[in-house]
Amino acid sequence: MNAHVPVLDLSRAKRLKASTRSTHEQLDSRIMAAEPFRDRERYGRFLWVQYLFHRGLAPLYANPRLVALVPDLPGRRRLDQLTRDMLDLGQPLPAVDSAPLFSDKAADLPTALGWLYVAEGSNLGAAFLFKAAAGLGLDETFGARHLAGHPDGRARHWRQFTDALDALPFDDAQEQRAIDGATAAFRRVRELVDDAFA
Template identity: 40%
Template sequence: MNASTEKQLQNSLMLRLKQATAAEHDRMEQLMQQSQVFASEKNYAQFTLSQYYFQKDVEHLYQNPQVSALIPDLDIRGRSEAALQDLADLKLQPQQQVIVTDAIEYPQSLGWIYVSEGSTLGAAFLFKEAQAQFGFSADFAARNLAAYPEGRAVVWKRFKQAIDEAGFNDAEQELIIEGALQGFKRFGDLLADLHNLK
C-alpha cells in the first residue's frame, strides 16, 4: 500500500463508521437470531413492523435540505412505504406515530442514514429467506427487503462516495459516528422489543 492509498483510507469516513460501529453490527446479528424472524409468519410480520418504524425515523431526516443536497437520490432510498404495503399484506396495522429523530440535526442525521443504507446490503439474505420460508416476493410481503432496480451495490457505492467526498472535518465526523450509534441503538431497541411492538 502506498502512502497516498494509506492516507485515503485514514480519511475515509465510511471506514471510520464501519470500525466504530462493528460491535453494534454484531449485536444486531445476535438480536436478529434471538428474535427468530423466520420461525413463523407472525415473527416475520413483527420484524416488518420494526423495519417500518425505523424507516419512518430515517426518512424524517431526508427533509433536511443539507441531507438532500448531499444525497440527491433520496427518492429511491426510502423503504417505509414498501414496508407499510408489506404490513397490509401481512394483516398488520402500525399503531404508533412517534418519530424519534425529531431532534436529530445535520450532520448527525447522516449516521442514521448510514445504518439504514447498510441494512439494505444485509437485506439480500433476508429477502432470500422470506422467499424460501414463506414464498414472499418483491410484490408481496417482502417489498421492503427487495433490491433497488439498479442493484444494491450500485446504490450503496453512490452513498459511500457522497459521504467520503463531502470533506467533513473531525468534529463533524464524530457527530456522524454518534448518529450511527444512535441509529443502531434505535433499531436494536426495536428488535429487542420485537414481540411487543404494535
C-alpha cells in the same frame, strides 16, 4: 478489510463500518436468535421493527439539505414499501404516538448522515434477509418489498451513497457526530427488536 489499517486512514463509510462493527454484529445475532423467518407471525414482528425505524427517519429523506448531498435521497426512502408489507401481512400500522426521531429542519447533518448510513447500509445486508423471506412465500411484490434490491443493484446503489458521504469535508467533531449518529441508530433498532421479541 486489512485489520492493520488504522481507522483514521479509512474512508468515512469504512470508518463508520469499523466503529459500529460490534454493535452491528450483536444486532445481527439478536435478530437471528429471535428467528424472524420461522413463520409469518415472527416475520411480522421484524416488520414492525423496520417500520418504526424507517418511519422515525422518514423526515430525513425529504430534508432539502440532505437531498442536496445524497443522490436520489427521496427515492431511497423505504417507508412506503414497509407500509405495504405491513398491509400485505394484515398488520395494523402502529399509532403515531411519539415525536419523529428528527425534525426535518433542525437535523444536524453529520448526525443525520450517521443515521442514514445505518438505514441505507441495512439494505445492502438485506440480500440475505430477502432470501430468507422467500422461504415464507414473501417477495418484492408481497410482504418483503422493503428488502428487495434497488433496480440499479444493491452494491451500486450503496456505493452512490457512500461516495457522497465520503466526499463531505467534516472536521473531527463532525466526524464524531456521524459515528455517534450511526451508533444511536443501531441502538434504536436494538431497542425495537427487544420490544418486538420480548
